[in-house]
Amino acid sequence: MGEIKRHPERGNSQREVIRAILAEGLVAHVGIIDAQGAPVVIPMAYALDGDSILVHGSVASRLMRSAGPICVTVTLLDGLVVARSLFNSSMNYRSVVVTGTPDVLEGDERERALMVLSAFLLPGRVGHSREPSRPEIRQTTVWRLSLAEATAKIRSGPPKEDPASDYELPYWGGVVPVHTTFGAPEPDGAGVSMPVPEHITTMRRGTSD
Amino acid sequence: MGEIKRHPERGNSQREVIRAILAEGLVAHVGIIDAQGAPVVIPMAYALDGDSILVHGSVASRLMRSAGPICVTVTLLDGLVVARSLFNSSMNYRSVVVTGTPDVLEGDERERALMVLSAFLLPGRVGHSREPSRPEIRQTTVWRLSLAEATAKIRSGPPKEDPASDYELPYWGGVVPVHTTFGAPEPDGAGVSMPVPEHITTMRRGTSD
Numbered sequence: 001m002g003e004i005k006r007h008p009e010r011g012n013s014q015r016e017v018i019r020a021i022l023a024e025g026l027v028a029h030v031g032i033i034d035a036q037g038a039p040v041v042i043p044m045a046y047a048l049d050g051d052s053i054l055v056h057g058s059v060a061s062r063l064m065r066s067a068g069p070i071c072v073t074v075t076l077l078d079g080l081v082v083a084r085s086l087f088n089s090s091m092n093y094r095s096v097v098v099t100g101t102p103d104v105l106e107g108d109e110r111e112r113a114l115m116v117l118s119a120f121l122l123p124g125r126v127g128h129s130r131e132p133s134r135p136e137i138r139q140t141t142v143w144r145l146s147l148a149e150a151t152a153k154i155r156s157g158p159p160k161e162d163p164a165s166d167y168e169l170p171y172w173g174g175v176v177p178v179h180t181t182f183g184a185p186e187p188d189g190a191g192v193s194m195p196v197p198e199h200i201t202t203m204r205r206g207t208s209d
Numbered sequence: 210m211g212e213i214k215r216h217p218e219r220g221n222s223q224r225e226v227i228r229a230i231l232a233e234g235l236v237a238h239v240g241i242i243d244a245q246g247a248p249v250v251i252p253m254a255y256a257l258d259g260d261s262i263l264v265h266g267s268v269a270s271r272l273m274r275s276a277g278p279i280c281v282t283v284t285l286l287d288g289l290v291v292a293r294s295l296f297n298s299s300m301n302y303r304s305v306v307v308t309g310t311p312d313v314l315e316g317d318e319r320e321r322a323l324m325v326l327s328a329f330l331l332p333g334r335v336g337h338s339r340e341p342s343r344p345e346i347r348q349t350t351v352w353r354l355s356l357a358e359a360t361a362k363i364r365s366g367p368p369k370e371d372p373a374s375d376y377e378l379p380y381w382g383g384v385v386p387v388h389t390t391f392g393a394p395e396p397d398g399a400g401v402s403m404p405v406p407e408h409i410t411t412m413r414r415g416t417s418d
Binding site: 175 | 235236238239240241242246247248249250251252254278279280281282284286288289291292293294295296298300302304306308323324327330331334335337338339340341342345348349367368370375376377378379380381382383384385386387388389390391392393394395396397398399400401403404405406409412
């Protein structure tokens with residue numbers, strides 16, 4: 001991780017920090033090597049599950065039939081860092097990079113993992129929805145990747161001007177925060193008419209305050 | 210792209226769609242193959258530049274010293290799709306996957322590309338900040354990747370229940386929109402005291418309405 005070596009103050013391998021970042025995200029970017037030997041990066045829903053991360057996709061996906069090492073990266077964008085110099089303008093973010101070769105889950109492990117994924121992605125939904133049938137479970141590939149090889153990288157706070165004389169330039173410096181928020185739930189208007197349930201109205205996540 | 214094959218209705222290679230998605234994002238996830246032959250995915254700022262995408266990083270970054278194929282993926286998360294069945298719950302999103310081997314820009318091309326990156330990431334900032342010095346330019350590696358091998362994938366709209374009988378279940382179905390918004394600018398309080406300039410107060414991007 002060249003990036004982390006260059007900014008040791010941003011590298012943080014503490015498991016707590018890693019877990020907190022993963023608990024807040026919704027989408028991971030998963031890198032694999034395709035049949036031609038080229039990297040491919042695909043957005044996927046994921047779940048934090050103890051000391052592992054779970055990702056799932058269709059059994060029919062060529063990507064998920066590949067074996068070998070993968071990389072799962074989760075990034076939370078927190079702000080635009082507006083420096084007086086273009087060179088020191090940056091972004092505030094928290095990211096986790098997890099590398100390794102995943103276990104392909106089968107049987108009861110796969111079924112349990114799918115429930116963990118549902119509970120992570122849509123809290124409160126298990127118990128207020130139809131659980132997957134056996135054919136549905138068999139259509140889904142689930143990978144488990146240990147957090148053993150996980151690193152966190154964080155950039156926070158105001159711009160750092162360098163050289164320091166840049167502070168005297170007649171330009172504005174600061175941070176524009178970036179928030180991720182949920183809007184008002186939109187019923188699909190189909191089927192049985194129901195009020196929006198509490199687990200949907202109280203859903204909360206992301207980088208909003 | 211196995212994912213695109215399985216959902217042909219979500220695949221859209223039209224250049225206009227690809228450019229519109231790239232124009233809205235701020236962070237790309239860049240996949241490379243490291244010295245050990247494993248994939249690594251790193252978040253990076255990027256810019257749309259005509260029929261190319263630009264990414265930049267430190268010359269000192271081991272990642273950016275690697276040659277060979279890369280994959281640049283940009284994802285905009287638009288909503289959580291809450292189906293009556295866990296199996297058909299999903300996410301609304303727009304993503305672009307660009308593959309190929311990038312050109313490493315040098316000289317005037319690199320200098321111009323850095324200005325394009327600044328103008329894309331912080332519109333209005335060029336002209337209201339110190340431009341990069343020659344040593345700063347030399348510290349930055351810039352890659353240009355053609356959009357020739359770019360694909361877009363989009364999921365939008367309400368849940369699709371399958372089997373259709375799921376619509377009759379006593380569960381709520383719909384979409385919880387996800388918005389990305391900018392908060393109030395936070396001056397760093399250093400240097401010359403200045404009002405927040407208009408190019409900062411009017412900054413607009415992301416999936417907010």
